[in-house]
Every structure is written in structure tokens, then in C-alpha cells.
Amino acid sequence: MHGSRAIGVMxxxxxxxxxxxxxxxxxxxxxxxxxxxIFVPSGNxxxxxxxxxxxxxxxxxxxxxxxxTNPYFRVSRVEIDRPGPxxxxxxxxxxxxxxxxxxxxYFITGADAVMELMTWNRPEAILQMxxxxxxxxxxxxxxxxxxxxxxxxxxxxxxxxxxxxPALAISSSDIRARVAQGKPIKxxxxxxxEHYILKSxxxxxxxxxxxxxGPLSGFWRR
Ligand code: ATP
Ligand code: MG
Numbered sequence: 123m124h125g126s127r128a129i130g131v132m133x134x135x136x137x138x139x140x141x142x143x144x145x146x147x148x149x150x151x152x153x154x155x156x157x158x159x160i161f162v163p164s165g166n167x168x169x170x171x172x173x174x175x176x177x178x179x180x181x182x183x184x185x186x187x188x189x190x191t192n193p194y195f196r197v198s199r200v201e202i203d204r205p206g207p208x209x210x211x212x213x214x215x216x217x218x219x220x221x222x223x224x225x226x227x228y229f230i231t232g233a234d235a236v237m238e239l240m241t242w243n244r245p246e247a248i249l250q251m252x253x254x255x256x257x258x259x260x261x262x263x264x265x266x267x268x269x270x271x272x273x274x275x276x277x278x279x280x281x282x283x284x285x286x287x288p289a290l291a292i293s294s295s296d297i298r299a300r301v302a303q304g305k306p307i308k309x310x311x312x313x314x315x316e317h318y319i320l321k322s323x324x325x326x327x328x329x330x331x332x333x334x335x336g337p338l339s340g341f342w343r344r
Contacts, residue, residue, distance in 0.1 A: 124222040130159035131217060131252070133201070133210060135294065136181045137156050138319060139188045140311045142232075142292035146257040149285045150230045151194055154255065159230070160217060161185050161197045176324055178202040187314040211243050214251045228283075229251035232290070233259075233266045236282075242268060249278045257287040292308070301325035 132147050139161070147159045163181045175181075182202055189195035200216050201208040214227055221227070229248070231239055233256045240248070248254070256267055269281045297307050302325055307316055323329030 126226055127222060128154060128156050128226040128228060129217075129221065130154070130156040130228045130230050130255070131162060131214065132159055133162045133164065133213060133231070135170070135175060136161070136163045136185045137176050137294050137299060138181070138184045138292060138311055138324070140292045140297055140315075141309075142257075142287065142289045144188060144192075144312070145289040146232065146285070146287045147176055147195065147230055148192065149257070149287055150228065150255045153285055154228055154283075155196070158194050158196055158226060161189060161195060161215075162201050162213055163197070165201045165204060167205075180324060181198065184315050184318055187318055188312045190314075191312075197263045209243055210239060211247050211251065214248070218251065228255050229253070230257070232257050233284070236266050236270050244272050245270070247283045249274065253281040253283065255283045255285055257290060259268070259290045260286040260288055298325040301327040304328065308334050 130147060130150050132143065132150075134143060136143065143161075147161070150156060151159050163178065163185050165178060166175055177201075182197065182199065185197045189197055198217065201213055204212075204216075210229065213230065218225075218227060229239075229252045231254065236254070236256050259269065267282065267284055271282060274282070292310055297310055300307050300310075301319060304327070307319070311319070320327055321324065321329070
């Protein structure tokens with residue numbers, strides 16, 4: 123294939139990762155001919171300080187489990203291993219250092235997160251380093267995207283793309299609430315992630331391993 127390589131970057135808290143994230147990443151990959159999508163779980167994010175986020179290791183492992191069946195998906199530890207708060211611009215810069223100079227980077231995000239992303243970082247700086255793919259609900263007018271397009275100069279507006287994602291209604295907050303209430307999360311997250319959540323007792327769920335307090339029960343609680 124000619125032309126420069128294009129890769130996707132999907133940042134998130136992934137607490138937990140779910141089929142919405144995976145469907146959005148795969149749609150972006152196929153629509154934009156991306157050679158790979160790199161999932162970047164955040165370190166402990168300052169703007170989610172209102173609730174206790176699961177440890178980076180739990181979120182990293184769930185992301186690895188969820189992506190193993192897709193040969194085009196990879197997981198990066200760049201934000202997890204970096205001390206202090208992470209900014210998307212720094213992450214893209216760090217990932218870029220390992221790519222060819224002319225490689226194109228697409229940052230994949232939900233339409234709801236676009237404005238948040240742009241508030242935490244300078245839109246111009248981000249759009250200089252990467253293009254943006256925002257996942258929107260099918261047939262739903264993406265107000266956030268229109269606002270964003272209005273807020274940036276015409277030249278950069280072409281660097282903001284949208285894709286329609288049918289699984290957009292799935293959210294990590296809903297999954298955490300379901301686990302806490304003992305409701306099923308099957309078919310919302312990959313089975314491996316479902317089992318990991320239940321085994322580790324994340325989100326206040328009933329822990330299903332080591333019920334007798336066996337030697338392994340502590341391991342999953344770490
Ligand atoms: P929470 O409910 O805790 O906010 P979340 O489900 O939004 O979690 P995040 O880890 O915060 O998950 O999101 C990471 C990225 O994935 C963000 O850009 C977000 O907009 C996007 N995203 C989240 N849910 C979906 C979904 N169902 N479909 C497509 N993109 C999504
Ligand atoms: Mg969110």
C-alpha cells in the first residue's frame with residue numbers, strides 16, 4: 123500500500139472497557155484504513171476525582187483481556203507509567219516518537235467527550251498532531267461536534283470526522299451501577315472482562331472466587 127501509515131489512538135478510563143469502546147475502535151479502523159488501534163488507559167485522571175477509579179493495573183488488565191481477540195488492537199502503558207496527570211497532547215506526542223514521521227494519527231473519542239477533550243487541551247495543538255474521529259449515535263444530531271467545528275478555524279474543521287456507532291448507549295458508569303446492584307453485564311462487556319470483574323469484586327460486586335477465603339482470594343483483591 124502506498125501513502126503514509128495511519129493509526130488510531132483510543133484513550134479512556136476504561137473502568138471497565140465495554141463493547142461501545144470496542145465497536146467504536148473497530149468502526150474507526152475499518153472506515154479509515156487504520157493499520158492498528160492503540161488503546162491508552164489513563165493514569166488516575168484528575169477530572170474523575172468525584173469517584174474512586176479502579177487501579178490502573180485493573181483497568182490495564184481488563185483492556186488487554188478485551189482486545190486480545192483483535193489482531194489490530196494494542197494496549198499502551200504510556201499514561202499508566204507516567205507520573206502525574208496525563209494530557210492527550212503529551213500522549214500523542216509520546217506515541218508519535220515511535221512512529222514514522224509521516225504517519226497519520228487519528229484520535230478516537232465519543233462525541234460526548236470531544237468538548238471535554240478540547241477543554242483540557244488546546245484544540246489547535248491537538249488537531250495539529252492528529253485528526254479526530256468522534257463516535258456519534260446513528261441518526262442523532264451531534265451537537266457537540268457542531269459546537270467544536272464552530273470553535274475551530276475552517277482549515278482544522280476538515281480534521282474532525284464522525285462515525286456512527288450503534289453501541290453508543292453502553293457506558294462504564296452504567297456497567298458499574300449494574301454490578302453494584304447485582305444486575306447482569308453479560309453482552310455489554312467481553313466475557314473475559316465480565317469474569318475479571320466478578321473475580322476481583324470490582325464495583326462492589328459479589329466476589330465469586332475464593333469464597334472460602336482460599337489462598338488466591340487475596341490475589342484478586344490487590
Ligand atoms: P463513564 O461512564 O465512566 O464516563 P465511559 O463509558 O464514557 O465511562 P470512558 O473510559 O470514559 O468510558 O471513555 C473513553 C472514550 O470512549 C471516550 O472518548 C468516550 O466518549 C468513548 N465512549 C464511551 N462509551 C462509548 C460508546 N458506548 N460508544 C462509543 N464511544 C464511547
Ligand atoms: Mg465518559
